[in-house]
Amino acid sequence: MNHSGAGIEFRNITKRYGTGGNAPLAVKGISFTVPRGTLTTILGPSGCGKTTTLRMIAGLESPTAGQILIGGRDVTTLGPAQRNVSMMFQSYALFPHMSVAENVMYGLRMSGQPKDAARAKAVEALRGVGLVGFDDRLPSELSGGQQQRVALARALVLEPEVLLFDEPLSNLDARLRREMREEIRALQQRLSLTVAYVTHDQAEAMAVSDQIIVMHQGLIAQSGSPRELYEAPRSEFVAGFMGEALLFPGTARGDGTVQLGPLTLRPRMAPAAGPVKVAVRPEAWSIHRQGQGLLPATLRKAAYLGAVYEFTLETELGSIFVVSSDLENVPAVGDPVLLGLGAHGVSVIAAEGLAE
Secondary structure (H helix, E strand, O other): OOOOOEEEEEEEEEEEOOOOOOOOEEEEEEEEEEEOOOEEEEEOOOOOOHHHHHHHHHOOOOOOEEEEEEOOEEOOOOOHHHOOEEEEOOOOOOOOOOOHHHHHHHHHHHOOOOHHHHHHHHHHHHHHOOOOOOOOOOHHHOOHHHHHHHHHHHHHOOOOOEEEEEOOOOOOOHHHHHHHHHHHHHHHHHOOOOEEEEEOOHHHHHHHOOEEEEEEOOEEEEEEOHHHHHHOOOOHHHHHHOOOOEEEEEEEOOOOOEEEOOEEEOOOOOOOOEEEEEEEOHHHEEEEOOOOOOEEEEEEEEEEOOOOEEEEEEEOOEEEEEEEOOOOOOOOOOOEEEEEEOOOOEEEEOHHHOOO
């Protein structure tokens, strides 16, 4: 086993498709580390470079410039077979004519392991993903979630140094997606796997990751823990991508407060005086009937979603979307109310963060 701290390391990686100076850059000189035994999600809209990045880790694409290290070893010029990497795609690509156990054994048999040893490992891997007694079934007899687990067992049985996931849950329905992401996270932690995971789903990224790398147009917009990215986005793009933040123009004062209409905010980090943007998430607002220094609002729409209400309110700052878990004091449409802001779900983005 290699004990260097870095599972995957990108050093100034650029990827250009095609030749010639004006060929488009898919990835523009990015550097990051996925520490061993942790899960990093590469998050972003389609076309941001995240899948290209994952394919370069796998060895399915080679970078135009820069260095890739896996477990401290330079693998930049090595093909997929020479890297100890397993990749899971969203189409699980199970062989339909092979049993579950044969599917999981396939890679081991290809690398020359004897049948009995390979089968014993396959059964063990299937047990690890919660599929006991499924060895002789065909993929067509399994549910989507079970097929997903077979694909996971097939990747795990090779004991890869690095496991890669490309949008692994996008074909599943919402409830199964939630179960599978919990399962992937639990397995990753139990087996101390080093995982790079690509998704465009911010909730999924927050649920499974130690580190999230948000990519935008071939660059890393920001990276950090799920909490850092949610609570302290450094740009409008990241604020908008990590949940439904609305952006409002505000003014930072010399005393460390920020003025947002009639509201006075005290951000944890005092921004430099001058114009700022305030990113506010729907759950940060609170609705009041009376009080000082609050934002007057009129309720325009209300929707009951079981655990929460969704409200749309008209204010001097424009239309505001609010998610409220207070199911007792529900204003009626047309009611005048007052809006306040909690500390959680509000972030101030300095003016220079507005490169967008």
